Amino acid sequence: MDRLRDLTADQQTALLFVLLFGLLALVTALGVSRGLRDEDGEASERRQRYWRDLRAVWVGALMFWFAWASGPVGSTLLFAVLSFLALREFITLTHTRRGDHRTLILAFFIVLPLQYVVVGLRHFDLFTVMIPVYVFFLIPVVSALGNDPQRFLERTAKIQWGVMVCVYGLSHAPALLLLEDRGVEARGAFLVLYLVVVVAAGQIVQQAASRWFRRRPVARAISRSFSWRAWASGGVAGAVVGALLFWATPFPWPVAVAMGFVAAAAGTLGEFVMRALKRDAGVRHWGQRPSLTGAVGLLDRVAPLCFAAPVFFHAVRWAVDFSAR
DSSP, X not given: OHHHHHSOHHHHHHHHHHHHHHHHHHHHHHHHHHHHTOSSOOOOHHHHXXXXXXXXXXXXXXXXXXXXXXXXXXXXXXXXXXXHHHHHHHHHTSOOOGGGHHHHHHIIIIIHHHHHHHHHXXXXXXXXXXXXXXXXXXXXXXHHTTOOOTTHHHHHHHHHHHHIIIIIITTHHHXXXXXXXTTTTTOHHHHHHHHHHHHHHHHHHHHHHHTTOTTSOSBTTTBSSOOHHHHHHHHHHHHHHHHHTGGGSXXXXXXXXXXXXXXXXXXXXXXXXXXXXXXXXXXXXXXXXXXXXXXOSHHHHHHHHHHHHHHHHHHHHHHHHHHHO
């Protein structure tokens, strides 16, 4: 651990990417070898899901590598594009009317790029309050100017919620890359990778544990698999992974454990909330009806990150400020 902590931040991040891509290559090779042993040559539904999830992990890993390699500008633009696609997917599956066109233009072409410009300029005080304060009150004003009172509250709330999740939540990921607080310099790329790994570990363990706790679901109408025990299992898994990766963080291991638990727990709760939204929209997956909506299922992949990133970002800043005192 001492040797690993003595490495520079760039060396630690490069080592983590080598380990990540090596693990993915090993998992891919195992999947190919198992596929070659199939007698009928037809992939089962479980195998198709396996390859779909593995492709998503490969794409995510490559995107995060590109974000690290391209620097602050490239990473900010990358996440801005992801926010645009996620927000488009969210809006296509929610009820809007002609009177919402001005509000949607505001959300897509003014609020979204302005949020990422503020992130790129590292104005974190403005970045953290612009959408939940100023944009939150501006959206209903613009919607009211559309002169359409039918289902006004419902339509406005859905647009506000889409902006909060897809723009505000996801924009905290590149904000981690640009942190310049004491002890965090040049470690932003690892913090993003750390966040993604602990959230993914929490999701996997929570889904596995939910099979054992099906008899006590929290909200059966939304999810028959989500329970507090399964959620706690996911949080503990995130804490364990956070402890294993603490050597490349600017924090001591107890803080890294707490960070892992908080991020994983927030991600699993975010996935639970998004299930409720999908139930309301009448779909099982955001990409279930691509021919009608243009949705491709991106929001299914990034939803836990949209919830975990803001919580983790502010926890990191709080921990840095506390340790500096």
